[in-house]
Amino acid sequence: MKPELIKEVTYVPYSGNMAAAEAMRQINPDVVAAYPITPQTELMQFFADFVANGLVDTEYIPVESEHSAMSACVGAAAAGSRAMTATAGPGLAYMWEILGVASGMRLPITMTVVNRALSAPINIHGDQSDMMGARDQGWIMLFSENAEEQYDNLIQAIKIAEDERTRLPVMVGMDGFVISHSIERVRLLPDKAVEEFVGEPKVMYSLLDVDNPVTHGAVAMTDSYMEFKRQQRDAMEKAYKVIREVGEAFEEAFGKKYEHIETYKIDDADYVLIVIGSAAGTAKFVIDKVRERGDKVGLIKIRTYRPFPYYDIMDAIEASNCKAVGVFDRAETFGAVGGPLFSDIAAAMHLRGKSYPMVDFIYGLGGRDTNVNHIEEAIDKVKRLAAGEEVPLTNYLNLNE
Amino acid sequence: MAQINASEVKIPPLKKLTNYPEKLAPGHRLCAGCGASIIVRQMFMVANALNYELVIVNATGCLEVCTTIYPYTAWRSPWLHNAFENAASTISGVEAAYRALKKKGKLPTDKKIKFVALGGDGGTYDIGFQALSGALERGHDFIYVCYDNEAYMNTGIQRSSATPKYANTTTQPVGKCSLGKPQHKKWMPEVAAAHGIPYVAQVSPSHWKDFFDKFKKALLTEGPSYVNAFCVCPRGWRSKEEEGMTIAKLAVETNYWPLFEIENGKWRITYKPKNPKPVAEFLKKQGRFKHLFKPGNESRIEEIQKEIDKRWDWLTKMEELTNREG
Numbered sequence: 001m002k003p004e005l006i007k008e009v010t011y012v013p014y015s016g017n018m019a020a021a022e023a024m025r026q027i028n029p030d031v032v033a034a035y036p037i038t039p040q041t042e043l044m045q046f047f048a049d050f051v052a053n054g055l056v057d058t059e060y061i062p063v064e065s066e067h068s069a070m071s072a073c074v075g076a077a078a079a080g081s082r083a084m085t086a087t088a089g090p091g092l093a094y095m096w097e098i099l100g101v102a103s104g105m106r107l108p109i110t111m112t113v114v115n116r117a118l119s120a121p122i123n124i125h126g127d128q129s130d131m132m133g134a135r136d137q138g139w140i141m142l143f144s145e146n147a148e149e150q151y152d153n154l155i156q157a158i159k160i161a162e163d164e165r166t167r168l169p170v171m172v173g174m175d176g177f178v179i180s181h182s183i184e185r186v187r188l189l190p191d192k193a194v195e196e197f198v199g200e201p202k203v204m205y206s207l208l209d210v211d212n213p214v215t216h217g218a219v220a221m222t223d224s225y226m227e228f229k230r231q232q233r234d235a236m237e238k239a240y241k242v243i244r245e246v247g248e249a250f251e252e253a254f255g256k257k258y259e260h261i262e263t264y265k266i267d268d269a270d271y272v273l274i275v276i277g278s279a280a281g282t283a284k285f286v287i288d289k290v291r292e293r294g295d296k297v298g299l300i301k302i303r304t305y306r307p308f309p310y311y312d313i314m315d316a317i318e319a320s321n322c323k324a325v326g327v328f329d330r331a332e333t334f335g336a337v338g339g340p341l342f343s344d345i346a347a348a349m350h351l352r353g354k355s356y357p358m359v360d361f362i363y364g365l366g367g368r369d370t371n372v373n374h375i376e377e378a379i380d381k382v383k384r385l386a387a388g389e390e391v392p393l394t395n396y397l398n399l400n401e
Numbered sequence: 402m403a404q405i406n407a408s409e410v411k412i413p414p415l416k417k418l419t420n421y422p423e424k425l426a427p428g429h430r431l432c433a434g435c436g437a438s439i440i441v442r443q444m445f446m447v448a449n450a451l452n453y454e455l456v457i458v459n460a461t462g463c464l465e466v467c468t469t470i471y472p473y474t475a476w477r478s479p480w481l482h483n484a485f486e487n488a489a490s491t492i493s494g495v496e497a498a499y500r501a502l503k504k505k506g507k508l509p510t511d512k513k514i515k516f517v518a519l520g521g522d523g524g525t526y527d528i529g530f531q532a533l534s535g536a537l538e539r540g541h542d543f544i545y546v547c548y549d550n551e552a553y554m555n556t557g558i559q560r561s562s563a564t565p566k567y568a569n570t571t572t573q574p575v576g577k578c579s580l581g582k583p584q585h586k587k588w589m590p591e592v593a594a595a596h597g598i599p600y601v602a603q604v605s606p607s608h609w610k611d612f613f614d615k616f617k618k619a620l621l622t623e624g625p626s627y628v629n630a631f632c633v634c635p636r637g638w639r640s641k642e643e644e645g646m647t648i649a650k651l652a653v654e655t656n657y658w659p660l661f662e663i664e665n666g667k668w669r670i671t672y673k674p675k676n677p678k679p680v681a682e683f684l685k686k687q688g689r690f691k692h693l694f695k696p697g698n699e700s701r702i703e704e705i706q707k708e709i710d711k712r713w714d715w716l717t718k719m720e721e722l723t724n725r726e727g
Binding site (some may be wrong): 030031033057058059061062063064065067068069071072073074075076077078079080081083097098101203206207208209210211213214215216217218219220221224 | 479490494
């Protein structure tokens with residue numbers, strides 16, 4: 001970080017919701033349309049306070065549903081404005097139809113998803129079923145491990161979405177309550193620095209340009225629909241590079257590294273854990289602990305989930321002494337092999353022609369605690385698998401049975 | 402909200418109106434005799450005359466599908482389609498973006514813009530109802546125009562809450578045990594008015610002067626307006642293409658489709674037929690009511706007539722009540 005910036009950086013005790021709202025204040029979007037839902041409600045309340053006190057220029061639309069929140073963002077983005085929203089669990093599910101419209105129309109909307117379980121049974125606590133259920137809707141997906149990452153990721157999301165090579169919406173997930181409601185130390189950047197980093201939005205095909213009228217959202221029949229989808233695939237592939245470039249620009253400006261994945265003590269690891277979200281923090285703690293008794297365990301934390309960083313993950317695994325892999329899924333895909341992340345990792349191995357022994361851990365559904373003991377239990381299973389013992393493919397952690 | 406006195410804004414004569422360039426280009430794929438394109442062209446005539454640019458959000462439906470098959474578009478105005486049920490929330494976002502960019506001096510134009518959401522009765526009375534209610538309540542500056550052809554015509558004549566009682570539809574067909582739809586139509590303009598919005602109108606393209614005057618008021622209204630437009634559908638109503646305007650006129654002359662407006666809480670019936678015709682004259686022009694003319698079903702037509710009289714009575718009472726002195 002530049003020395004003059006270091007003086008202006010502040011450290012605050014913030015929750016994930018406060019950090020995300022603060023990022024939104026500094027981004028100062030043109031339009032925010034949102035609907036309150038636990039555990040995102042607080043975020044929306046903080047932002048509404050900014051609006052009520054004139055701290056942002058944003059036109060704020062307190063819509064009557066999440067479906068309308070995303071619909072209004074589509075309208076606002078097509079009209080050439082910078083549009084943001086936030087939601088959680090069932091709210092994201094309710095938006096689902098329009099998520100595909102936003103990506104299909106190539107609108108650079110950015111959104112925080114405070115990851116929450118889906119009904120039934122109704123449950124307001126954290127898991128990643130919401131974003132995993134929306135993973136094929138064409139959005140770039142980032143996940144944060146803590147409040148500061150949510151803040152940083154949201155700022156970067158603006159540049160990733162608006163890049164001419166992508167023009168895709170971005171959602172940034174943080175685990176409900178564990179991140180959204182827990183106070184921790186967060187490094188805040190100066191307003192001016194954030195403003196400069198995100199820059200002015202690049203307007204393309206504005207609906208408000210009445211002298212150059214454009215039709216948005218035309219019908220594509222059998223002769224053209226596939227070509228649109230193919231362009232989305234290309235954009236998503238390009239997003240892989242754009243996310244990396246924006247991460248590098250962020251590091252250059254603010255001194256903190258952001259890559260598709262983060263690794264922890266992986267170089268000499270015999271056993272590799274792969275985690276998304278807040279559980280990565282716990283995993284790092286456990287890794288330190290078990291290494292004291294000689295178990296060489298390493299971690300891959302996935303930040304970019306879509307586009308999926310197959311090669312980054314495989315490079316990291318192959319550079320280690322990997323004897324077995326433990327994948328942590330905070331979502332179910334009933335009837336499939338393991339959880340959603342497990343399937344992605346299996347595909348990554350296939351791309352390299354590798355088949356490390358793999359085991360899947362379903363954890364933290366509906367906010368179920370995943371503590372040090374549960375991760376140790378998982379490591380034990382990975383070790384047993386590496387030693388040639390038979391271990392079930394899918395294992396629920398901290399289940400009452 | 403600030404209101405421009407609409408009576409001071411004059412619409413030029415029809416001859417002049419027809420000279421403006423068409424903003425809904427010919428060559429679209431709407432059926433012969435479809436009312437939707439007529440409604441849109443009448444809208445544009447008024448907007449052109451008063452120097453308004455319309456920015457349109459169109460719900461999924463006949464109008465949307467038939468005018469924008471990629472790579473073609475019939476629209477010479479900015480136009481957006483999002484989905485079936487969210488034209489009103491989408492236009493909320495467009496209008497909010499306009500306000501945000503205006504505040505920052507970043508609008509690409511200084512022309513007068515009005516935001517118009519267009520939806521069929523399915524996208525308005527049914528699936529888009531929540532989004533519409535939300536947008537009306539929030540008070541966005543836009544006009545919602547429903548082209549009401551009284552069923553889901555785009556997908557093949559399925560019933561909606563705008564379908565009148567005893568109409569034959571494919572999801573409540575006439576059969577041995579069925580006379581078509583068992584329920585009366587929803588009174589949508591009244592429902593819109595219950596949001597306390599500044600302007601609500603019911604129009605028919607057959608009464609174009611009345612249409613022009615009401616769309617002008619909607620254009621000049623600051624805040625939300627709701628316009629319910631009678632839309633003939635020869636395909637869905639099993640009526641003759643060339644009889645569209647005749648049927649639309651009959652709808653008005655029988656009081657089936659009363660022309661009225663609700664302006665800042667004041668109700669006004671804008672056309673009162675001197676001798677209203679019996680509703681049977683309107684019904685008999687349409688195959689969807691054919692079964693009602695079989696012997697033994699006379700009471701069904703009477704039932705429809707009673708519903709029409711009930712609504713007319715309600716409208717006249719509301720007119721009287723809201724215009725009472727003191």
